Amino acid sequence: MQAVFPQVTKSALTYEVIAQCSTSKARASNMTLPHGLVETPMFMPVATQASLKGLTPEQLEELGCKICLNNTYHLGLKPGKDVLDAIGGAHKLQSWSRNILTDSGGFQMVSLLKLATITEEGVRFLSPHDGTPMLLTPEHSIELQNSIGSDIIMQLDDVVHTLTTGPRVEEAMRRSIRWLDRCIAANKNPDRQNLFAIIQGGLDLDLRRTCCIEMSKRDTPGIAIGGLSGGEAKEQFCEVHVLIIPDNSSVNYCTDLLPRNKPIYVMGVGYAEDMLVSVALGVDIFDCVYPTRTARFGNAITAKGVLNLRNKCFATDYGPVEQGCTCPICTPKANGGMGITRSLIHHLAAKETSGAHMLTLHNVHYQLNLMREARQAIIRDEFPAFVKNFFCTLHGGDKKKFPKWAVEALRTVNIDLLAMAEE
């Protein structure tokens, strides 16, 4: 007997693949959302509490950011649903006229709160303010996201740690499907807020398969692959992306099973290597707190690796944070930039807030620019060479240093990192 389930009838998103890599599964697409066009592959910086850690919306716009992430959990606490309704949504709160994506709040529940129990109803937890018992249901999460008014909203899913095994994984996967249905029913604004499903299933490929098939039937405007970024080792991450036997890869598997005419989003992935490999496997959008968080610790992300500018050796390094970088702080003064030196960042890091802001500008630029360059490479059908170049630069040309998980993952989509590096 066919189960009856709600289908999404309206979508506030158009998605068009404009170029496909002829070797791998990478694609470049245009995604039009209510607050403007987003060109993928795309990285979304995380403005957790409606602010990107010290940057003004103007600075974020000037970096070319078209979509950022706000956290439902945090905004639900401060300023809260009532204030958001009174003001008219998060766009008006932070004066951001471009796109916003919100997560469901489920992940924060489980990761931030010491005791959160998951029931069929929803997530039970104790309020961090005063300890009163509260319940986050799929309906309540969508209601909050409706108040926030974000362009892409995420379903509440039952998240389990990727390395969990046993019946809990299947329970979580099936419950996520049921919660997706409840979320679809609860969405008051399908004409301007796009609800994305989140594929669960841990590392079990059969469960992932079932989830992909079922959730695809709901025909949501976009799909996310969840349960993958809880800090698991890269090998497992890629097992879900790809197993040693190429046919049994997981994200690879998922992207093979998912409709190709919808955006695919992998949540919580932000290391450059991870993003590029995922792009090769067919992923379109990413989010991560990593670049902004690591900036505040004095770390600069560069093509040659992450530099901890608090290290003494940078005290007398008067070069830019990254030679040749075109971000606002690395661009020389003569070219209209700020011409900030490593020495100055060393001088300011962890001592002045403006030092953190400067590195945040650089790191966010790095991430956005990497995705822009990946997109251009796909359009020119030169993506494999781009990936090879990236790994070469990152590891100083030494292919023995290329991470095994990346080499194998890329092999499943016909990019042989080692072979090409020999040329």
Place this chain on the structure above:
Amino acid sequence: MASAPPPSVVPLPAFRILHTQAHTVARLGLFSPSAVSRGKPSVSVIPTPNFILPTSRGTIPHITPDNARKHVDVSAVFVSLEDFVDKNALKSPVAQSNRTIRDYISLLPPLSDPDHQIPIFLSPRRSCPVPTSQPNSDNTISIVTNDGFRQLPISDYFTLISQLKDEDTVILAPVDLPLLISAKPPANKPWKHIGGNRVRKMVTRNELWSVSTLKKLAGQNPVIVPLLPGISVAEQAPYLDSILNVEESTRVNGGHARRGIDGINVQELSSPFIPESYEPVENGYDQQQQTTSSRTVDFGHLPSGFNDILRLNLAYQSGPHDVIAAIERGHDLVCGDWITATTDAGVAFTFGIAGNSVSTIGEKSDIGISLWETELYAADLTALSEECECYTCKNHHRAYVAHLLAAKEMLAWTLLQIHNIHTVNRFMSAIRDAIKQDKFIEIAAEFRSKYFPHMQGVTPGGGPRVRGYQVKLAGSVTGKKLNESPFQNFSNDD
């Protein structure tokens, strides 16, 4: 790095009085640091009365250079070398950089005027320095660095200055002040008495330091020397005599002997304030004796040698009322530490003066609002203050800043700082206009009748995470943690 200009260039004094008003010592002026080396005024001028923005480790607190040049009208900045040197001044990163300080800290000209080099006031110590526990010597000044208390050799100071300055830099002579044990003088003794020996030493040592600074640098850059606080004018007469008579002996040229001193700096004897709890500070020392103090020195009663030079007030002002009072006593420039302190307290200025204030007839108002009052401003979509056209007020609203503060987001202080500096700029500009129109006395009285000097119905809140220099070092070791933990472990266990 500027060097002495050729003898054919006749140096100009940096400061020029444009207008004076009867019955008041307040005056309108123009300070052009590069006039000294160029022999003519340039575009990089400071109209006075005005304020100097203090920097912290070379940055305007909370403002990155791109925001500064687009959204903040900076008339001048104050840079202290103790922010840059640690163990060995001449081996510090800034000393080895081969750049001017302007270049090193990326102080950029405003976008609207790329030729305008913002004047930099260079000094060994910060404008509101942390009191040190170690005394100075004839050759060294005690400073507070990243590595703790250090002695900076005066000769190193001069060496560094010559590497770091350019023609738009103003040099402050090192000032020798007696060691103080407590931040506030005891209640029964408004002025902690400086012993005779120390007075003598203070006079001779400052004479040594100020005269050296003048002799080394007055030919190239404006030099500002101190008026010695805490002692009477009579007691420091030998000192005043010396500094007023240093001439640019290298530049005597057909009768154009120029007096070397370009400015005088008045500051507090007692520890310049770092407000402990970010609250506005009550000032009021009873003047028993005729000692000089930034709060009481009245240039109407000082030797006439101080008439036509720049008068800088580096003491901590607690707000616009103090600033007006300083201008009334003849000061041309005040320091702006109070602006950053207000920003850090989560307060947005809403005051105005003369033409640009919103008039509420009859009632007195507060000079600002505290955005920590979350319930009050939670859904308030109006600008921080009416009629303000700063970046913050044009693009954001009270609800957002209140939210950011409650969420402890750094952007709160960035937006507040942009707004507060803008408000004070408008204030100063209106004061200059009033002096020009001989209306200063009236607008000062009107301002006092309109605003309370300290926030009444307002509770300033906690500031951003305290770090580094913001921690008062000398003598205040309390067990209390200065930064609250932002996240607590929330446990279900009982």
